[in-house]
Amino acid sequence: AAADPRDPAQSARCKTGGRRRAPDQSAAELWTELTGLVGCSESEDGSGRGAEGGAAEVSLEEALVRLAEFLSVQLGAEESCEYPLDLSKPGDVPPLLTMTGQLLALLAWIRIPRGRQAPPQGIQPASGAQAPTPAGPTSLEESPSLSLRGEAQGQQPPQLEEDQRAWQRLEQLILGQLEELRQQLELQELELGRLRLGVGATDSEKRVQRLTLENEALKQSLTLTQDLLRHWGPSPPARAPQEEAEALVALQGQLQEAQDTTEALRVQLGVQEVQLQGLRGALRQLQQETEQNCRRELRQVHGQLAGLRAHMASLRRGCGDLRGLVSTFTQSCQGSLSEARGQVSWALGALSASGAGTQLPQEQQGSPSGCPGRLLELKGNIRVLCRLRPGTPSSLVSSEPGPGGTVTTCYRGHQHRFRLDWVFPPDASQEEVFRELEPTVLSCLRGYSVCIFTYGQTGTGKTYSMEGPPEDPGIAPRALQSLFREMRTGGQHRVTLSMVEIYNEAVRDLLAPGPPERLAVRQGPASQGGIQVAGLTYWDVPNLETLHQMLSLGRSNRATAATAMNQHSSRSHALVTLTLRAASPLRGSGTAGTLHLVDLAGSERAWKAGAVCSARGDPDSAQRLREARTINRSLLALGGVMAALRARRPHVPFRDSQLTRLLQPALGPGATAVLLLQISTRPEDLGETVCSLKFAERVGQVELGPAQRRRAPRSGTPSSLSTDTPLTGTPCTPTPSPGSPPSPGPDSGSSSALAPPEDLPS
Numbered sequence: 195a196a197a198d199p200r201d202p203a204q205s206a207r208c209k210t211g212g213r214r215r216a217p218d219q220s221a222a223e224l225w226t227e228l229t230g231l232v233g234c235s236e237s238e239d240g241s242g243r244g245a246e247g248g249a250a251e252v253s254l255e256e257a258l259v260r261l262a263e264f265l266s267v268q269l270g271a272e273e274s275c276e277y278p279l280d281l282s283k284p285g286d287v288p289p290l291l292t293m294t295g296q297l298l299a300l301l302a303w304i305r306i307p308r309g310r311q312a313p314p315q316g317i318q319p320a321s322g323a324q325a326p327t328p329a330g331p332t333s334l335e336e337s338p339s340l341s342l343r344g345e346a347q348g349q350q351p352p353q354l355e356e357d358q359r360a361w362q363r364l365e366q367l368i369l370g371q372l373e374e375l376r377q378q379l380e381l382q383e384l385e386l387g388r389l390r391l392g393v394g395a396t397d398s399e400k401r402v403q404r405l406t407l408e409n410e411a412l413k414q415s416l417t418l419t420q421d422l423l424r425h426w427g428p429s430p431p432a433r434a435p436q437e438e439a440e441a442l443v444a445l446q447g448q449l450q451e452a453q454d455t456t457e458a459l460r461v462q463l464g465v466q467e468v469q470l471q472g473l474r475g476a477l478r479q480l481q482q483e484t485e486q487n488c489r490r491e492l493r494q495v496h497g498q499l500a501g502l503r504a505h506m507a508s509l510r511r512g513c514g515d516l517r518g519l520v521s522t523f524t525q526s527c528q529g530s531l532s533e534a535r536g537q538v539s540w541a542l543g544a545l546s547a548s549g550a551g552t553q554l555p556q557e558q559q560g561s562p563s564g565c566p567g568r569l570l571e572l573k574g575n576i577r578v579l580c581r582l583r584p585g586t587p588s589s590l591v592s593s594e595p596g597p598g599g600t601v602t603t604c605y606r607g608h609q610h611r612f613r614l615d616w617v618f619p620p621d622a623s624q625e626e627v628f629r630e631l632e633p634t635v636l637s638c639l640r641g642y643s644v645c646i647f648t649y650g651q652t653g654t655g656k657t658y659s660m661e662g663p664p665e666d667p668g669i670a671p672r673a674l675q676s677l678f679r680e681m682r683t684g685g686q687h688r689v690t691l692s693m694v695e696i697y698n699e700a701v702r703d704l705l706a707p708g709p710p711e712r713l714a715v716r717q718g719p720a721s722q723g724g725i726q727v728a729g730l731t732y733w734d735v736p737n738l739e740t741l742h743q744m745l746s747l748g749r750s751n752r753a754t755a756a757t758a759m760n761q762h763s764s765r766s767h768a769l770v771t772l773t774l775r776a777a778s779p780l781r782g783s784g785t786a787g788t789l790h791l792v793d794l795a796g797s798e799r800a801w802k803a804g805a806v807c808s809a810r811g812d813p814d815s816a817q818r819l820r821e822a823r824t825i826n827r828s829l830l831a832l833g834g835v836m837a838a839l840r841a842r843r844p845h846v847p848f849r850d851s852q853l854t855r856l857l858q859p860a861l862g863p864g865a866t867a868v869l870l871l872q873i874s875t876r877p878e879d880l881g882e883t884v885c886s887l888k889f890a891e892r893v894g895q896v897e898l899g900p901a902q903r904r905r906a907p908r909s910g911t912p913s914s915l916s917t918d919t920p921l922t923g924t925p926c927t928p929t930p931s932p933g934s935p936p937s938p939g940p941d942s943g944s945s946s947a948l949a950p951p952e953d954l955p956s
């Protein structure tokens with residue numbers, strides 16, 4: 195409109211000498227101006243003069259021009275904010291544009307000289323935004339006077355009727371506008387309903403704001419139009435303006451209602467947004483909880499899986515143990531069968547011999563020596579016996595003596611019951627202890643490898659049980675006596691003796707002439723148990739007396755010292771090895787049994803020994819402490835070996851200490867071992883007692899496989915000893931005369947295991 199020279203608003207402004215408006219004059223200023231016009235006209239007293247005397251009258255035309263100008267600015271502002279409009283679609287034509295078009299049409303009509311022109315006919319209320327065509331040249335001089343009302347009073351009735359018809363048309367037009375506005379409001383309500391279902395809070399808000407603004411602008415336009423019509427329109431019939439006013443009031447009510455609805459919707463939208471946020475928070479929390487639950491369950495499943503794996507592994511181990519037991523049982527059955535066969539053939543031979551009066555072969559006469567071996571196999575290859583040291587009885591340690599007996603301890607409030615193969619009470623005699631061991635000892639004569647070792651806390655009677663005082667000898671003297679007695683009646687045997695001690699991890703020959711020297715332990719052939727002790731001396735022992743003399747000599751060479759726990763405490767492990775070779779008189783193979791008698795040094799807590807020694811101010815306390823540590827280390831290694839054997843591990847750590855290295859042949863497959871556990875019942879020794887019992891319990895679960903007899907290969911000469919190992923070294927000579935130190939045999943210095951070379955002549 196501003197660019198069009200035919201624009202009535204522009205021409206009106208120019209011709210009336212109206213103020214020029216700045217191009218950027220805002221809608222707010224225009225609105226203020228318009229409301230000022232209304233105020234001015236309201237204050238008129240009907241003569242058309244403003245309240246401020248002398249103020250120019252404002253014509254309806256100028257008012258309409260300003261209204262159109264305001265609407266066009268408002269419309270421009272909307273168009274600049276909104277999307278481009280498609281005017282070809284009637285539904286998209288904004289009401290403001292329509293309203294502006296109608297106003298311009300009205301303005302054009304006003305400018306038409308009265309009586310010559312009819313009101314515009316082409317005005318279509320909702321037809322779109324087409325601007326009305328100015329109806330020919332207009333001039334202000336020709337335009338109606340400023341006060342239509344005054345002019346109307348002087349008109350002729352036909353003119354008045356024409357005006358009234360025109361106003362009626364205009365009224366219809368405005369009513370059409372109002373109808374359109376109502377439809378627009380309905381559309382907005384629909385839009386709001388759509389927004390209620392929408393998700394974008396920001397877009398919805400923007401839309402609501404835009405619709406609210408639009409409503410506000412429409413409302414203002416309508417109010418303004420109503421005011422203009424009321425003040426400047428011809429005096430209509432009394433009814434039409436009232437109806438119009440009522441319609442306007444109704445429209446305002448609808449508008450108010452729409453605004454209220456909009457407000458309510460906005461509040462509802464806000465509530466729903468809050469609810470949505472709350473739901474989002476709950477969803478997030480739910481997700482977190484679900485994640486945590488999943489992780490927890492996953493961890494539990496992993497734990498269960500690990501437990502199942504461990505269980506499967508233990509089941510596999512159990513299966514392996516079972517397989518081992520089955521094979522042991524099978525072998526044991528086979529051994530029993532062959533033994534039974536031998537006994538039957540011996541009985542048959544005896545029967546026939548008694549009939550024929552012939553002499554039985556030596557081996558077949560040996561039922562006494564057969565029985566111990568069989569007994570040994572039946573009893574198992576590792577047995578654990580326990581002997582309680584005499585002393586003040588304590589309620590903390592109680593026992594049920596006898597075979598399969600138990601020892602019950604009450605330590606730190608926990609009661610523990612240990613079951614052992616045999617329990618000897620404190621008052622058990624040396625004789626009783628040896629009686630239980632005698633069959634095992636005698637099995638050496640049948641070619642079995644037997645190891646008897648005493649284990650326990652220092653001062654609990656290990657040496658007492660193994661050696662014993664002269665007036666009440668222990669296991670070793672009784673075993674030798676029993677063996678020699680048996681050999682006297684049982685046939686040809688050759689006895690070889692060696693004796694070593696392990697002191698601070700040094701292996702020393704207790705029967706070597708001269709001062710004891712440290713011997714080197716090396717890896718040897720498997721047939722010799724896998725080890726060799728370089729320089730160890732072996733002694734042929736022709737009789738029991740010589741044997742006793744040599745043993746007492748070795749004992750005297752053993753390292754002992756006075757400790758707080760024992761006045762004559764053994765500070766070393768002592769190993770006596772007796773090899774008994776029997777020759778088979780008829781057929782070539784003889785047997786080579788071995789008896790290891792091991793008196794272990796006492797286990798004691800190093801801090802205990804050290805503290806006691808220090809407290810006593812003993813100058814040798816450091817030495818005692820070192821000894822205690824070394825002893826404990828080697829006993830720990832022995833425990834490791836036992837654990838590996840018990841678990842049937844492929845690797846057994848024999849090389850962890852000198853003690854276990856030397857015991858390797860005694861703990862190998864087919865060997866027989868007896869652990870005599872010595873325990874104290876004193877309350878102050880309770881901790882050590884429980885430790886010892888636990889060690890013994892573990893040892894009791896070790897399986898070495900069925901006991902096996904060692905047979906020497908067939909030899910050319912029935913009377914000579916044959917060996918199953920390569921012949922090395924030269925025969926040793928028996929010898930030490932009683933009271934004099936032994937002289938070394940010719941084979942000293944040659945490498946050999948604890949058992950001597952097997953090529954010694956008889």
Ligand SMILES: Nc1ncnc2c1ncn2[C@@H]1O[C@H](COP(=O)(O)OP(=O)(O)OP(=O)(O)O)[C@@H](O)[C@H]1O
Pocket residue numbers: 582583584620650651652653654655656657658659760762763764765794795796797872
């Ligand atoms: N059953 C017993 N009957 C009588 N006296 C015993 C008995 N057991 C041990 N003794 C005595 O207890 C003392 C310690 O015994 P022994 O030297 O044999 O202990 P140990 O275990 O070998 O000690 P260490 O490990 O220190 O060598 C000795 O005087 C011994 O006579």
